[in-house]
Amino acid sequence: xxxxxxxxxxxxxxxxxxxxxxxxxxxxxxxxxxxxxxxxxxxxxxxxxxxxxxxxxxxxxxxxxxxxxxxxxxxxxxxxxxxxxxxxxxxxxxxxxxxxxxxxxxx
Numbered sequence: 001x002x003x004x005x006x007x008x009x010x011x012x013x014x015x016x017x018x019x020x021x022x023x024x025x026x027x028x029x030x031x032x033x034x035x036x037x038x039x040x041x042x043x044x045x046x047x048x049x050x051x052x053x054x055x056x057x058x059x060x061x062x063x064x065x066x067x068x069x070x071x072x073x074x075x076x077x078x079x080x081x082x083x084x085x086x087x088x089x090x091x092x093x094x095x096x097x098x099x100x101x102x103x104x105x106x107x
Contacts, residue, residue, distance in 0.1 A: 001036040001084040001092055002061060004054040005076060006068060007036060013050035019071055024107040025064040035077035057099050058083070 004026075008016050013031040021028050030053040037046050056064055058081075065079050097103075 001088055002056060002058045003082045003084060004052075004056060004061070004064060004100045005082070006052040006054060006072075006075075007030055007034070007049045007075060008052060010048045010050055013052060016068075016071060017052055017054075020052075020054065020064065020067065021107060023067060024099055024103040025060060025067055026054045027095040028050070028055045029053065055095055057096060060099060060101075060104065072084065 006016075007095060010033065017029040017031060032051045032053065034049055034051045036044070036049045037044060039045075054064070061081055068077060068079055
């Protein structure tokens, strides 16, 4: 299991999360409004964004990353995967079931 962090423009979180879930590339996505500060075009930007906290399987990260890039409005989207060391086994079993290759192919 991995957790993938993706920031999106404010107001776009539900739309992008739903598209990811419809493709079965994640089992669960939390959406949280955040304030972000970062360097862009030689200046510091300050914006309100939404942070997608995506729970999925490491084996399908490349598919998820490519899909996010194809629908994301940013030129360089933040897509950061974090390995999960410990997890509730029942949750992990559910996650693996919801993101199975069979379900992805049928999505």
